[in-house]
Amino acid sequence: MTARALTRTVVSLMAVASLAAGCTPMAEKRPAGIERLYVFNCGESRTTDVSRWSPGVNVGQPWEFSNNCYLIRHSKGLLLWDTGFSDAVAAMPEGLVAAGGALRARLPKALAAQLAELGVKTTDVSIIAFSHFHPDHAGNANLFPVATLYIQETEYEAAFGPTPQKFGFQPATYDKLRANPVVKLKGDQDVFGDGSVVILSTPGHTPGHQSLLVRLPKTGAVILSGDMVHFESNWTNRRVPSMNFNSAESVKSMDRVAGVIAQYNAQLWINHDKTQSARVPKAPQYLE
Ligand SMILES: [Zn+2]
Numbered sequence: 001m002t003a004r005a006l007t008r009t010v011v012s013l014m015a016v017a018s019l020a021a022g023c024t025p026m027a028e029k030r031p032a033g034i035e036r037l038y039v040f041n042c043g044e045s046r047t048t049d050v051s052r053w054s055p056g057v058n059v060g061q062p063w064e065f066s067n068n069c070y071l072i073r074h075s076k077g078l079l080l081w082d083t084g085f086s087d088a089v090a091a092m093p094e095g096l097v098a099a100g101g102a103l104r105a106r107l108p109k110a111l112a113a114q115l116a117e118l119g120v121k122t123t124d125v126s127i128i129a130f131s132h133f134h135p136d137h138a139g140n141a142n143l144f145p146v147a148t149l150y151i152q153e154t155e156y157e158a159a160f161g162p163t164p165q166k167f168g169f170q171p172a173t174y175d176k177l178r179a180n181p182v183v184k185l186k187g188d189q190d191v192f193g194d195g196s197v198v199i200l201s202t203p204g205h206t207p208g209h210q211s212l213l214v215r216l217p218k219t220g221a222v223i224l225s226g227d228m229v230h231f232e233s234n235w236t237n238r239r240v241p242s243m244n245f246n247s248a249e250s251v252k253s254m255d256r257v258a259g260v261i262a263q264y265n266a267q268l269w270i271n272h273d274k275t276q277s278a279r280v281p282k283a284p285q286y287l288e
Contacts (some may be wrong), residue, residue, distance in 0.1 A: 031196030031215045033075040037222070038283040040114045042084020043067035043136060044274075045098070045105040052102055053230050053241040065103075065231075066277035067136055069111055070224055071118075072214060076192050077126035080147070081212050081224055082271070083140035086173055087112055098135065099168075099243075111140050114283060127191065128180075129199060131226020131271070132206040133159040133169045141174035149177055150191060150199060153184040155208025167206055167245065185210075202228040202257060204240070204250030211253075213260060218288045221266035228253050231273040 043066075047053075050063035070081040087110035089096045095106040112122055128147035130138050132155060151159075158167045160178065183189070189199040198213040205227040212224040228250075229235045240250040261268055270276050281287065 031194045031217070033192055033194050034072065034196035034214070034216060035075065036073040036286040036288055037214060037216060037219070038071040038073075038118065038286045039280050040069040040071070040084070040111060040283050041066070041108060042069040042082070042111055043089065043105050043107045043139075045095075045103045045136070047099075047103050049102070052099075052243065054234055054239050055242050057233075057239065064274050065272040066274040067105075068271055068277055068280070070212075070214075071115070071120070071125075071283070072197055074192050074196065078120065078124055079127040079129065079191065079197060080125045080144065081129055082131055082137045082226070083128075083143070084111055085136050086139035087143070089139070105136065112143060118284060129191075129210070129212070130155075131211060131224075131228075132209045133164070133167070133174060134206070134227070135170045135173050137226070138169075138174045142176040145176060145180065147180060149180045149182040150185060150189060151182065152201060152203070152208030152210055153186055154203070155206060155210070156182065156184055158207045168243065200257065200260060202226070202253035204228070204246050204248075204253045205244050207245055209253070211257060213264065213266065215264065216287055221264035222287075223257060223261065223266050223268050225257075225268060225270045227271065228257060229270055231270060232276065235268070235270065 045065045047063050050061050051057060051059040067084050069084045072079040085105050085107050089105060089107040090110040095104045098105050122143045123146050125144050125147045127150060128144045129150040159169050164171050187201045191197040191199060196215050200211045200213055202211045203209050209226060211226050211228050213221060215221045230241060238251050238254055240247045244250045260266060
């Protein structure tokens with residue numbers, strides 16, 4: 001058997017195996033261009049009452065949240081997903097009081113410094129995308145003046161419309177983005193065209209909230225939650241925080257993501273779940 005014939009046989013056997021396993025050949029196809037995923041600690045926060053995020057449950061109980069940023073190295077460029085709390089917080093010894101006094105946030109190391117340790121300048125980032133515009137995700141948006149912004153049109157309109165505060169946004173953290181090139185989305189988007197990095201529309205927490213499906217060659221598929229859900233028990237019980245923009249859409253988005261998890265056999269990485277985040281290796285380590 002020639003090498004080419006052998007390759008054909010192996011490929012067709014793989015196709016049979018994937019069909020037998022109930023997977024579509026599409027879902028089995030390995031994305032070509034994605035290389036690495038770095039995770040950064042982009043803040044730690046503490047609340048005195050977690051029930052703001054789980055109405056009626058654990059009332060008056062303190063809770064600690066993680067907050068991550070994610071850098072994807074793809075052969076076509078660097079994509080940064082979320083930017084955490086503003087780097088200014090790193091210089092505040094007592095931290096920042098946020099969410100109307102409900103949270104105290106700290107930032108152990110500025111994001112720009114964490115990127116620099118990898119040899120990445122903020123101007124090297126070619127694509128920037130946010131799960132949403134709350135200040136714990138868009139806090140450093142203004143640091144990336146040349147990146148192309150990928151955002152849902154509804155989120156963009158809320159952020160740059162007449163009443164951004166109504167949605168809990170703080171324009172001072174992201175107002176320079178007005179000058180960035182922008183791709184306004186009306187749903188999902190395959191960012192690099194090879195299926196490796198796909199923005200998933202998951203509205204509810206904010207009008208145009210989005211999550212990110214990342215399909216890594218060795219690690220497999222991972223979904224970066226954004227604030228589609230804040231911690232594991234809210235996911236299991238489909239609980240919606242009191243501050244969410246739309247409760248029904250929030251539950252629909254969770255159900256939708258559950259379908260994507262099943263389709264790609266994906267892991268769900270819940271951004272603000274401290275226990276779960278502690279298990280994820282942080283930069284300069286990376287996942288492939
Ligand atoms: Zn958040």
